[in-house]
Amino acid sequence: MNIDFHQNFTQFFHALEILKPQENATQYMTFQSSIKEGAIHRFMPRADLEVVVSDYSFHQEHRMYISTAKPMVEVSYCLQGTRGVHISNCEYEVTPGTCTLQLMEQVEANFLFNKDESYQMVGIGIPVTTFNHYMEKINGNGGATKFSKVLQGYPYRLFQEKIDSLDLFMVKQLLEGIAANRMTNLELESMALQLLTRTFQTFFSHPTNSMEFSQDDRAKLSQAKAIMAGNIVNPPSLMELSRLIGLNDYKLKKGFKEMYGTTVFGYLREQRLEKACYLLQNGTMNVMEVANAVGYSNPSHFAEVFKERYGLSPREFVKYSSH
Structure with missing residues (x-):
């Protein structure tokens, strides 16, 4: 199994002037430079998985250059801060509320961080072998979506979407569990793999023609x-x-x-449930009111559809959200 993709994260931490970045299973790292403040929490719940929780800001505009060491795949969730990045002669922007999927060979990247802007992100990295394995599981035959096929001869590709409501809920649960020091290694691994699978399904499970x-x-x-x-x-x-x-x-x-x-009404169903997630988390409407607000006149049918999609009933979702 190819596990040397961890070197890419280590290089990123070195470039940020993190205090003694090591390839340990769990590490809380702080900055040693006066131009920035905050910290990064690094987890390796298993050899082919890395989870990085970043929360920092810069006292002045900061540009940073790194060169990746090994091919890898990373899914990241941007919760705060707009970050620019220049890779392979292309400019990209990562903004709050977006989920970004990156597939990269050995590339050179230039990052731009704005002055006095808070950056909060969760990143999940895996090697190419693990990505290909998940593509086979998701699609039955991963040939069409193997790492090399997706790159199409380019050294880097980026996909970006708004963070799905359930994914955002899971990311916040992950952050709360880490902050309270009550998330086990197995729970962290399970949640990270669920997020990866859902992201891969979003971008790759429905090839278009x-x-x-x-x-x-x-x-x-x-x-x-x-x-x-x-x-x-x-x-x-x-x-x-x-x-x-x-x-x-x-x-x-x-x-x-x-x-x-998806079908026309399959898309409609997703839009209804996305809005339902938002309204339930907002906490200003009860379950029946939310059902009506998203087009379900029968609350029981709404609860059934919601649980089928998210694995929780609307009331259970409200309970977990409030915690």
């Missing part, structure tokens, strides 16, 4: 998605949606599935 559809068709399908997202309480029927976007129902159903990896 939009080549059959014209640019105009794709624009209409994008319009259909926006219409459904904006009308989760009273959505149009498929026939109504077809008329609204000017596309026949066959192309609508087939195209939507190919472009977005």
Whole structure:
């Protein structure tokens, strides 16, 4: 098993001037430079997994250069702070509320940190062999989504999405468990692997094949998605949606599935449950009110759908969120 990907994290810590970065299983590291403050918590619950919790800020604008040592895959959740990065002649920006998936060979990276901005992030890193193993588990045949296939000959690729509501809930639970020093090694490993699996499913479990559809068709399908997202309480029927976007129902159903990896009403269901998660965590509405607010007139059906998606009933979710 390729475990030398840990060197990439060690190089990053060295560049940040972390106090004595070592490749130990668990480590709390503080800065030794006066231009920055904060700390990084590093965990290695098993040989092919690294979890890094970062919470720091800089007293002046700070640029940092590193060169990765080994190929790896990293999923990171940005909770605070906007960070710029220049890799392989491309500029990227990591902003709060985003989940970023990076696949990298040996690359050179330049980071830009803003003055007096707080940075809070959770990163999960794995070697290439582990990534390929999970792709096989998720898709049955990982050939189409193996590390080398995804890179397509490039040294680096980045995918980015808004953090899913359940993922954000899990990340916050992870942070709370670490802060209270009550998270076991096994719990940390389990939660990290769940987050990795969910992220890989988001980006790779539904390969698209939009080549059959014209640019105009794709624009209409994008319009259909926006219409459904904006009308989760009273959505149009498929026939109504077809008329609204000017596309026949066959192309609508087939195209939507190919472009977005789900059916029109599967997408609607996800949007409803995403908003339900937000409203339940917000704590200003009870379960019945939330059900109505996202388009479910039957609270029992809402509870059933919610538990099927998230593994917790709405009431259990509220209980865990409040803790």
